[in-house]
Amino acid sequence: MAIITEEQDSSNSSAKRPTKKPRLKPPSTAPISSNPNPFTFWFYLTISVSLVTVIFVTISSLSTHQDPKTWFLALPANLRHHYSNGRIIKVQATPHSDSIEVFTVRDGPKDSSHNVLIVHGLGCSSYIFSNVVKSLGKKGVHAVALDLPGSGFSDKFVTVVEHKPMGGFGRLVEMYNEIKEKGVFWGFDQLVEQGYVNYDHEENEIRMSKVEHLNAIELGPEEMGRVLRQVIDTMGLKPVDLVLHDSAFGLGANWVAKNLGFVSSVTLLDSTSNQTAFPLWVLKWPVVREVVLGFGFVFQKVIQTCCLKSGGGSDSDSHRLLLKGRNGRKSVVGMGKKMNSSFEIAEWGELEGVKDLPMQVLWSEEWVEQGRQVAGVLSQATFITHSGGRWPQEDTSEQLAESIHEFVSKIPKPIKVAEKKEPIPEHIQEILDEAISNVHHGFSSHDHGHDHDHGHGHDHGYPSGYGLGHEYS
Template sequence: MAIITEEEGDVTKTIHPPVTKESTMKNPKPQSQSQSQNPFPFWFYFTIIFSLATLLFVSLSPLYSSSQNDPRSWFLSLPPPLRQHYSDGRTIKVQVNPDESPIEVFVSESGPIQSENVIILHGLGLSSYAFREMIKSLGSRGIHGVAIDLPGSGFSDKSMVVVGGGDGEIGFVGRVKEVYGLIREKGVFWAFDQMVETGDLPYEEIMKIQNSKRRSVKAIELGSEETAKVLGQVVDTLGLSPVHLVLHDSALGLASNWVSENPQSVRSVTLVDSGVNPALPLWVLHIPVVREVLLGFSFGFEKLVSLRCSKEMTLSEVDAHRILLQGRNGREAVLGSVKKLNHSFDVAQWGNSDAVSGIPMQVIWSRQVSDVWIEEGQRVAKALPKAKFVTHSGSRWPQESKSGELTDYIADFVSAIPRSTRRVSEEPIPEKVQKILDEAKAGGDHDHVHADYTDAYGLGEGWTT
C-alpha cells in the first residue's frame, strides 16, 4: 500500500499502513539474548560429566583398595622414613576378645628400660610415627619412652579374619554359588536324597554349613573397653608398670577406662590437647569421591591437616600420616572407632572419681589455635584436681614441630614425681618358657631381632636393615 504524504506549509505527516495480525506473524519481534538461551544443555552435560567422574572413582576404588590391603605391596610402597620407623620397633600379640584371633600391636621405644616408663597414646587418625622424635628425646633425657600404634592405626593390625560371619550382603548370586559348591562337595545324590526325604532342597542346612566355613575380613573397631584390654596387655608384656601416661587428642576417651580400673599401675597422666572428638575431621572420610581425593592425593590431605590440626608440619610428614591412614583398611577401622567413642565423656566426673583423683596430672595445651581453645584447656585443667596447666607454641598436633618443647614439659613433670617402685612378679616361669629362654641364651645374644618383620609383610631378612 502506498504512503500518502501531505505537505501543508512546514508540517509533514506520514501515514503508516495499519498493523494487522497477518503482518505481525510475518515479521515477529526478535527475542532478547537471555530469553533465547536454554539452560537444559548445560545441566545435562554437567550431570553426565559428574556422573562419569563418580562412576570412575567408585569403580577404581576397589582395585586401589585391594592393592593397599595387600601387606607386601603396601609395605613396598612406603617411603623410607616409614620403613625405618617400622624397623626400629617391634610387634607384640594381644588378645582383645577370647573368641577372636590375637592381633599384632606395633610398639616403638627408646631409652633405658630400667628408668621411668612413659607411654604415649595417639588419637584417632594418628599413629606412633607422630611421636618418634618425642620418644627419642625422652630417651636422651634418661627416660624410657614408648609409643604404641593402637589396633586399627599405624603398623598394628587394622582388620581381622572372621570365620562364620553369617550370610549378610553376599547377594543372590553368591548364595547360588555356595549352594552349588556344597553340592559339588557332598555330591549330587546327597542333595537328591534330601529332596526325596523332605520333598524340598535343604536350603537352611546348606546355608548353615556354608556360613560356618565362610571367612570375611572385618575392620578392627576400637572403643574404651578394647583399648583397656590392649593397653593392659602391652604394659604387662613389656613389664612397664607403673607407667606415666601421655594421652594426645582423643586418646583420653579411649584410655580413661584403663586408668580408672588400674590406678595402681599409673604413676601420672599428661594430657596434650585432649578433647572428646579428634582434631582431624574424620567424618569427611564417609563421603564418596571426597574420601578418595583426600586419601589418594597429598595436596588435599595436607590442606585438611593445615586447616584443622597443624600448620607447621611439612608435606612429607603429612603424607606419611595419609599413607598410614589409608592402607590396609585403615580408613574403615578409624571410622568404626569414631562411632564407638564416648561423646558424652565427662572429664570432671572422671578426674574427681576416687580411683583417679589421687593421680598426679598435667595438662599441656596449645596457645596458638584460638582463644576458645585456650579456654577449653583451662576448663579441662580446672576439672582435674591439682592438675598442672602449661601451654605450648604449636597447634593441636604439636608433636612434629614442637617435640622438644613437649619433651621438656613431660620430662620435668616426671622427674618431679618420686621415683617409681617396680613390682616384681614371684610367679614361677613355666617349664616350656624356661626351656625356650635357655635355648635362646645358649645360642648367643642378639642386639636386635625383628622376627615379626618377615611374618607381617612377607619380606626377607634383607629388608630388616
C-alpha cells in the same frame, strides 16, 4: 490548439505500468528463542557428579586393596625405617576374638624408673611421636609409643568366618570339589552302582558353606582399655606414665579410672574428651574422602588448618599414606563413632583415686583457649604450653620430651615402686616355703646333680609371638 508533450505520455505510461512486488525472504531456519529448561542443568550436573564419584571410588578401591607386601614396599624410606625400629605385640581386643598385631616403638633403658606410654589420637599414628620417643630415651626414660589397632602399622582388619546354608549352586560346586578330591573313578563308580552320584546321603542333607570376609577393626573405650592393659603387661611398664594425645583421652579415660594401680601419672597432650583435632567428617563423604586421601596437597591443607602449625612437608604425606594404606580410613571413622561424646572431663577428674593422680595438661599455643578450659576443670593438673600444633612436629619434639621428662621426674619413686609388688600374707608364705623345700629335697635325692636343661636353653621370658621373638624384659 493543444500540444501534448512527451512528459505527459511518460507519466501516463508509468502510471499504467504495474509495480514490482518485493521479493519475500525465505523463512529463517534459526531456532525460535524460548525460555531455557531448568531441568537440563540439573540433569547434566547429576551425570557429572555421578561420573566423578564412580571414578574416585574406582581409583580408591584399586589403591587401598593392595596386599601388605606391595603396600609396604611402596612406602617412603622414612616410614620403612620407622617400622624397622619397632616391634609387634599380639593382643586381644575382646575376650573371645582372635589375636591382632599392634605395632610399638620404644627407646631408652628398660630398667628406668620412668616408663612413659604415648597413645596417639585418631587420624595419626606412632610415627608422629618417633622423635619424642628418641628424645625421652636420651634423657634416660623408657618411652614407648604404639599404633592403635586400625592405625599405622597395626592390624586394620580382622577375618570373620560365617557359616551359611548351602544353596543349589553351592551344592553343585561342593559335589564338583568332592569328585575332584576323590577322583573321577569314584564318581563313575557311584553312577554305575546307584545310577547317580551319592552326594545327598543323610549326613550331608544340610551342608554349610564357609564364607570369609574382612571387617575393619573399630575400638571402643572398653576394647581400648584391654589393649592398653596387655601392652603394659607385655612390655613390663607397670606403673606407667600415660600420655594421652588428642582423642585418645576419650577412649582411655575410663580405663584409667578403673586401673589406678597401673597408672603413675597422666599427661593430656592437646587432648579433650569429645573432640578430634583431625576432622573425621572428611573421611566419611564418598567424594571428599577420595580427594583428601588421594592428593597430598589437599591432605596437607587439611592438617595445616586443624592439626599442624605449619604444613608439615614430607611428614604430612607420610601421615596420609599410613591413614590411607590398607583402607585404615574405615577403622578411624568407626572408632570415632564409638567415642563417648557425653563424657564429662570435670566429673572424671573428681573420681576417687583419679583426683590424687599427678596430672599435667600440655597444650599448643595456637589453640591455647581450649587447653585452658581443660586445665580449668582439673584442679590437680598443671598447665604448660608448647610451640607446636595439635599434632607434634619434628621441631617441637625436644620441647615436648623435656616437658614430659620434667613432669615425671617430680613423681616420688616410692609411690611408683609401691605399686609393683604387694606383700604376701604370712600363712601363704609359710606354705610356699614348705613346698619349695620339698621340691628341692626331691631334686637332691633323685637327680643327683644332673643338669635338667639338657642344653635346650629354655626361655622363661615372653613367648616368641610377642615382638617377633624380641623380649621385653
